[in-house]
Amino acid sequence: MNMLHLSVRQGSEKARIWQICDELLAKNGTPPSGREVADIYMAEGGNQGTGFTQYSHWKKEYLARQEKDMQRDLPSLSPGNITFRSMSVATDGSITLPADLRRAMLLDDDGRVTVSVIDGELRVISPMVAVRQLQRRTRDLVPAGTLVSDELIAERRKEAEAQ
Template sequence: MLHESIRPGSEKARIWQICDELFAERGVIPTGREVADIYVSEGGNEGTGFTQYSHWKKALAEEQATGAGKTVDPIEPGSVDFRALNVTADGALLLPADIRRAMALDKDGRVTVQVRDGELVVISPMAAVRRLQKKAQELGPGSRLASDELIAERRAEALRE
């Protein structure tokens, strides 16, 4: 995905190449830390690694949103049955594509985790938003907003004074 504006052999080109390779290899966006660590191990500057990683990530997001005339459909969480996965010795857990789709996991791969009684609970931001939207719908359109109630109380107090 190296763009024409990048000078071949430049620091920027190398960092973007690292990003592209990790992304192609794993199918998920690498973290800035991973990219910077690789770049630093090759003698590069950590700050430059993080800066160019953020530029690469922004360019990737723009390309994915506008690329090939595709429109982005809202992501809806789904379900996948239990299955065995392996956790590597360093604690990494690779989630297959169908599980990532069911989690409504966006391209940046961010999740929130919790351990409840030894069980790992992982939720994507989109799944959390959908959960909150569902709870809000359960309140129903007839529900009054707390802010409206507060304003009404304050006006009543002002009239009494």
């Protein structure tokens, strides 16, 4: 069993739900949905609410681990660290980016980018760099330790109660 969280007590309901999450992740290669996890847990006689609650805790830990791993794996890769160089545009308009440029752009294997032309200058940005820029811009908007998702849920509950 490859649990994300070391404090999970073996044999507990939490441990079983996290094990289900880990098994589905290993099987499918993507995080499971809460419904998948809750359905399996309920088929074993567990409570649906407990299944969803522990799934949400597992997913939060999973996403935090993913972010931590990404930060650890990509510390030396930062956008904009390659100086100008001469390149050619093929007659069909294509440009082949060398591997060092693709790495500096944090470009995934799928090659998706967003482009814009500003004052005649072609700007190309990868999704990873766009996310990092957005994170950097918004980092100071939320106090440390605050979960915006919890605030949103509280606001929605308050709105629902008012109706």
